[in-house]
Every structure is written in structure tokens, then in C-alpha cells.
Amino acid sequence: MLRLYRKYPGIVQPQWAERIISLMDDVDMGVALSVTSLVMALAQDNFEQYKGAYAKAAGRLKRVVIDGEYAPDYLYYKVPCPWIQVKLLRLLQYFPPSGTSLLAISHSPAAHLTRRRG
Numbered sequence: 001m002l003r004l005y006r007k008y009p010g011i012v013q014p015q016w017a018e019r020i021i022s023l024m025d026d027v028d029m030g031v032a033l034s035v036t037s038l039v040m041a042l043a044q045d046n047f048e049q050y051k052g053a054y055a056k057a058a059g060r061l062k063r064v065v066i067d068g069e070y071a072p073d074y075l076y077y078k079v080p081c082p083w084i085q086v087k088l089l090r091l092l093q094y095f096p097p098s099g100t101s102l103l104a105i106s107h108s109p110a111a112h113l114t115r116r117r118g
Contacts, residue, residue: 001038002038005042012042014049017042017052020039021039021052021056024036024053024057025059025060029070029081032084033083033084033087036057036084036088036091037087039053040087040090040094043091043094044094047094047095051095053095057091058092060088061088061089064081
């Protein structure tokens with residue numbers, strides 16, 4: 001879908017935004033990773049339509065890093081799902097903080113990561 005969007009940007013309809021964002025919570029990590037890449041591209045072009053992705057990204061990052069919600073297959077050198085962590089952190093950079101609760105959610109995984117490594 002990402003390749004198709006890059007070639008034909010008009011193919012993704014605005015009313016699909018919420019459905020696409022909801023796929024970031026898919027139990028299959030491969031689906032979540034692919035959709036996060038798509039959301040990153042869509043959010044760059046349509047910030048207002050995809051601002052709901054901020055909360056989804058922060059929540060998913062918390063579930064992976066703090067709650068340990070991932071399959072054992074996605075543990076890479078004792079790092080849980082590093083690929084999705086990087087994608088989610090990049091996605092969070094696109095959005096300015098919108099409130100203290102979301103800010104606290106998004107910073108707690110980052111703080112947790114630095115405490116674990118240090």
C-alpha cells in the first residue's frame with residue numbers, strides 16, 4: 001500500500017484515516033510495522049487527518065517496551081521489536097506534544113529505555 005501511495009498519492013481516501021491508524025494495534029507485529037510505515041508517509045502529507053496516530057504510537061511503544069507485549073520471536077539481542085520501536089519514535093517526532101497525559105505516555109518508554117541501557 002505504501003508503494004502504491006507513493007506512486008499515486010490520491011489513492012488513499014481521507015475517510016480511511018481512522019481505519020488505517022487502528023491497524024497500528026494489530027496483534028501481528030509485521031502488520032503493525034508495515035502500517036506504521038504507511039502512517040508515517042501519510043502523516044507527513046496529511047498531518048490533520050493522521051494526528052490520531054500520536055496516541056496509537058505512544059500506546060504501542062509503551063506496550064512493547066514497558067509492558068513486554070511482544071512475541072518471543074521479536075526479541076533481537078535482548079531488545080524487544082527494535083524495528084517498530086524506531087518507527088514509532090520517528091512517527092512521534094512528527095507531532096508536537098498535545099497534552100500532559102500523552103506526553104507522559106510517550107516519554108515513559110524513552111525513559112525506560114535509557115534506564116535499561118545505562
